[in-house]
Amino acid sequence: MRTVICLLASAFAPVLLHAQAPATTAPLTDAQQIAAAVLPLPSEFRADATVLGYRAGTPSLVSLRKGTGAFTCLANNPAMPNFHVACYHNTLEPFMERGRSLRASGVKGTEVDSARFKEVRAGTLKMPSQPAALYTLTGPAGSYDAEAGTTKGARALYVVYIAGATAASTGISAKPAENTPWIMFPGTPKAHIMFVPKM
Numbered sequence: 001m002r003t004v005i006c007l008l009a010s011a012f013a014p015v016l017l018h019a020q021a022p023a024t025t026a027p028l029t030d031a032q033q034i035a036a037a038v039l040p041l042p043s044e045f046r047a048d049a050t051v052l053g054y055r056a057g058t059p060s061l062v063s064l065r066k067g068t069g070a071f072t073c074l075a076n077n078p079a080m081p082n083f084h085v086a087c088y089h090n091t092l093e094p095f096m097e098r099g100r101s102l103r104a105s106g107v108k109g110t111e112v113d114s115a116r117f118k119e120v121r122a123g124t125l126k127m128p129s130q131p132a133a134l135y136t137l138t139g140p141a142g143s144y145d146a147e148a149g150t151t152k153g154a155r156a157l158y159v160v161y162i163a164g165a166t167a168a169s170t171g172i173s174a175k176p177a178e179n180t181p182w183i184m185f186p187g188t189p190k191a192h193i194m195f196v197p198k199m
Helices: 002-017 030-037 090-104 110-122
Strands: 050-053 062-065 071-074 083-089 132-139 155-161 182-184 192-195
Touching: 030 050, 030 062, 030 071, 030 083, 071 090, 083 090, 090 110, 090 132
Parallel strands: 050 071
Antiparallel strands: 050 062, 071 083, 083 132, 132 155, 155 192, 182 192
């Protein structure tokens, strides 16, 4: 259980902090950021994914590539101490972008979700009406070899968002586990099935 909790903390913290802190080291080239950002995706989705990343002197995410596919990917934030990239289905973009906007305005911690949940329930923030996937890779600094375009020591995490899902509605446990799917934030707009592969 402790391993799962530690993994979640390391995997989700960078997703939450994307675009919150200004980059303090020079970002990789656009091409290198794009190559790294799409790594979590199954190969058939990589070429057409939209990619958001960083440019020197720009503290927030910028568009590195406008894709025509089903996913949006976030490049590694050079201000963060570890390596983290994430890709999510485009139907999740309003929810993700709203989180980034709230954090940029100074909203912190659980208040970000409180604000988003209130907006979802009021109908002003839309969640997907069908399951929507999110894929991440997280590892220590230096996990990504920009020249080779590969990672070493990074861990994968897969998530499927199903707004409002519960253990009762899906038959999936709400207890954290490795190698067994489980539901995080059950019964909320942010409910999602977690897949934490053991490596």
